[in-house]
Amino acid sequence: MLQYINDLPPHVVGIRATGEVTKDDMEKVLIPRIDELVARQGEINYLLVPQTDVGNFTLSAWWDDLKLGLKNFTKWNKIAVVTDQKGVEWFSDVFRFFVPGKSKGFALNELDEAVAWISAKE
Known part of the structure; x- marks a missing residue:
């Protein structure tokens, strides 16, 4: 399941993943919020807190995630x-070499640091 993380600045989309994550979650939660953010400001600042094993993402959810990433390839800030x-966390750090924006992994006990980093305008 995907849930919005509230209390973030309007230029940041925050998502928490728990349990099973499906195509329906992607289409009803993540994709509309990312599309709205891109339409409003032309770039994406994205905070993801996966509190479920990556194996709990269905194949169709991964497919939608890939399509979302490619559709907005130049928009990731x-x-x-x-x-x-x-x-x-390691994948997130390595991912920065493959997307135009910045990517950084944080441990769960560094959530406040992650929110400060993703929220800071540069």
Whole structure:
């Protein structure tokens, strides 16, 4: 399930993932919020807190995620991933070499630091 993270600045989309994440979650929660952000400001600042194993994302959810990433390839400004899953955090740090924006992984106990980083305008 995907849920919005509230109390973030209007230039940031924050999403928490728990349990199973499906295509329906992508289409009803993430994609509309990202589309609205791009329409409003032309760039994406994205905070993701996956509190579920990446294996709990259905194949169709991964497919929608890939399409969303490619559709907005030049719009990604900053991506922060907050998790204690070392593989996901490492992937987030490596991802910065493949997208035009900045990407950074944070541990769960660094959530406040991640929010400050993703919220800071440069």
